[in-house]
Amino acid sequence: MIKILAAFTVIVCSGAIGLIIAKQYSLRPIQLRNFQFSLQMLATDISYAAIPLPEALLSLSKKTDKRIADVFKLAGEMLNSRVGYTADEAWEYALSQIIPKTALKSADQEILINLGKSLGLSDREDQIKHIQLAITQLEQQISIAQSEKDKNEKVWKYLGFCTGLMLVIFII
Amino acid sequence: MSQIRIVHSDFIPEKDCQIPLSEEVLNILPANIRTLVESLPQDVQLSIEEIRLREGRPLMFCYDSGDFMVNSQGVPVKDSSTAYRVSSEDIRRMLHLLTKSSIYALEEELKNGFITISGGHRVGLTGRVVVEGGTVKTIRHIAGLNVRILKDLHGVADPIIPFLVDKKNKRIYDTLIISPPQCGKTTLLRDLVRQLSNGVTSQKLSGYKIGLVDERSEIAGCYEGVPQLDIGVRTDVLDACPKASGMMMLLRSMSPQVIVVDEIGREEDVAAIGEVINGGVSLIATAHASNFEDLQKRPSLKILLDQNVFERLIVLGRSLGVGTLEEVIDLTCGNSLLSHPVLLRKKWGG
Numbered sequence: 001m002i003k004i005l006a007a008f009t010v011i012v013c014s015g016a017i018g019l020i021i022a023k024q025y026s027l028r029p030i031q032l033r034n035f036q037f038s039l040q041m042l043a044t045d046i047s048y049a050a051i052p053l054p055e056a057l058l059s060l061s062k063k064t065d066k067r068i069a070d071v072f073k074l075a076g077e078m079l080n081s082r083v084g085y086t087a088d089e090a091w092e093y094a095l096s097q098i099i100p101k102t103a104l105k106s107a108d109q110e111i112l113i114n115l116g117k118s119l120g121l122s123d124r125e126d127q128i129k130h131i132q133l134a135i136t137q138l139e140q141q142i143s144i145a146q147s148e149k150d151k152n153e154k155v156w157k158y159l160g161f162c163t164g165l166m167l168v169i170f171i172i
Numbered sequence: 173m174s175q176i177r178i179v180h181s182d183f184i185p186e187k188d189c190q191i192p193l194s195e196e197v198l199n200i201l202p203a204n205i206r207t208l209v210e211s212l213p214q215d216v217q218l219s220i221e222e223i224r225l226r227e228g229r230p231l232m233f234c235y236d237s238g239d240f241m242v243n244s245q246g247v248p249v250k251d252s253s254t255a256y257r258v259s260s261e262d263i264r265r266m267l268h269l270l271t272k273s274s275i276y277a278l279e280e281e282l283k284n285g286f287i288t289i290s291g292g293h294r295v296g297l298t299g300r301v302v303v304e305g306g307t308v309k310t311i312r313h314i315a316g317l318n319v320r321i322l323k324d325l326h327g328v329a330d331p332i333i334p335f336l337v338d339k340k341n342k343r344i345y346d347t348l349i350i351s352p353p354q355c356g357k358t359t360l361l362r363d364l365v366r367q368l369s370n371g372v373t374s375q376k377l378s379g380y381k382i383g384l385v386d387e388r389s390e391i392a393g394c395y396e397g398v399p400q401l402d403i404g405v406r407t408d409v410l411d412a413c414p415k416a417s418g419m420m421m422l423l424r425s426m427s428p429q430v431i432v433v434d435e436i437g438r439e440e441d442v443a444a445i446g447e448v449i450n451g452g453v454s455l456i457a458t459a460h461a462s463n464f465e466d467l468q469k470r471p472s473l474k475i476l477l478d479q480n481v482f483e484r485l486i487v488l489g490r491s492l493g494v495g496t497l498e499e500v501i502d503l504t505c506g507n508s509l510l511s512h513p514v515l516l517r518k519k520w521g522g
Binding site: 046050051052053054079080084085086087090119120121122123124126127 | 202203206264265267268269271272273274275276277279310312
């Protein structure tokens with residue numbers, strides 16, 4: 001009886017691990033896409049309404065996908081607090097705090113950090129150019145993430161269970 | 173200590189101009205410069221009127237009778253070779269803090285060459301100017317910043333108000349205030365607006381509805397449209413608005429009893445002033461000129477004088493120090509109403 005229970009637990013656990021990894025693969029393109037949308041909105045806020053960066057970031061955090069919204073919220077709050085942070089510092093700090101909690105990879109984070117370096121200190125046209133560049137770079141990441149997802153998502157979904165099953169067979 | 177005394181010996185701030193260096197100013201300074209400023213003795217901090225950052229050159233502080241620099245420990249020095257030098261990183265950080273990292277939202281301000289921050293203080297900018305079609309488009313590569321700390325003095329208009337009130341008709345005379353630069357014209361105008369708007373009990377005046385056209389954001393120090401300085405409870409402000417169109421807008425929409433404008437002198441102002449006077453609204457205006465003869469030399473102002481638009485002329489100067497009331501002239505009959513010059517305030521704050 002105990003044996004069956006233990007075997008069951010092993011299968012469930014390894015299966016769950018497999019599912020979590022698979023989920024990460026499927027989430028990454030979605031979250032990248034959401035980042036792209038958010039940056040597009042930021043570009044609009046800057047070019048048409050000339051909304052100051054802290055306000056623009058905070059209003060984005062309310063409109064965008066919950067899982068990435070915290071990046072905008074944290075950066076916006078840091079800039080609003082007026083304790084001497086520049087836009088790039090606030091942005092980089094927010095990314096370093098929030099990105100590990102998302103499905104995004106360090107290559108994605110790198111693109112976003114680079115965008116931060118040019119945020120705030122130039123005229124509208126220049127800001128838009130930098131944001132567009134980041135959007136294009138994210139597009140590349142999305143297609144990479146998509147193909148990785150196609151390749152790996154199914155594999156991990158089953159791999160977890162199969163590994164669990166194999167373990168059980170070996171042990172028994 | 174002896175180095176600090178260089179500053180002390182010629183400047184001891186008076187009680188009534190002790191307006192502390194406010195958070196609003198400190199907040200826009202990069203951390204290391206902020207530390208330098210905060211390490212200055214309290215009374216030296218209070219005396220600062222301008223903080224100047226020029227890239228690659230010493231950080232400089234101006235007060236009413238000169239300037240001084242500080243070394244990297246925050247000790248005031250007169251020798252520029254030992255002084256703290258402003259780095260390009262300092263300028264970059266300050267621009268971030270000053271603009272809330274949103275230079276793109278300040279295109280108009282950059283065209284004018286200054287940014288008004290909360291608290292009404294102004295930061296002047298210099299750098300590489302981009303010109304398009306003959307007009308200034310923006311400033312790129314900003315390399316020089318000048319923080320002008322605003323000192324708002326209450327009560328400087330006290331000696332003047334009795335001359336401006338027409339007790340019989342319960343109105344304010346149409347008044348022109350003239351003064352050379354840096355004699356406290358704007359500070360006086362602000363206090364005048366505040367007092368006339370709030371009402372003056374000693375003159376048995378209840379407040380007037382005042383419309384203020386603040387083209388250069390100097391009088392009300394508006395930040396995002398909201399006056400940062402006390403300009404009275406019955407004052408409406410058109411911030412950064414050209415004077416001529418501003419006067420007409422106020423006249424049509426805000427039913428003011430008094431319209432106040434700073435630095436008139438262009439041709440289009442003359443027509444608008446005519447409308448104001450004929451509309452039964454009192455006008456208080458200022459102009460750059462050191463005396464009545466100077467005024468006559470300026471064509472558009474001469475037209476106004478010839479048309480007897482103004483009833484009172486107030487002349488400021490510095491014969492007894494900054495902020496001296498030199499003359500008050502009744503323009504309807506040409507008599508002087510003041511027997512001798514009066515100092516409006518012992519120490520003028522800006």
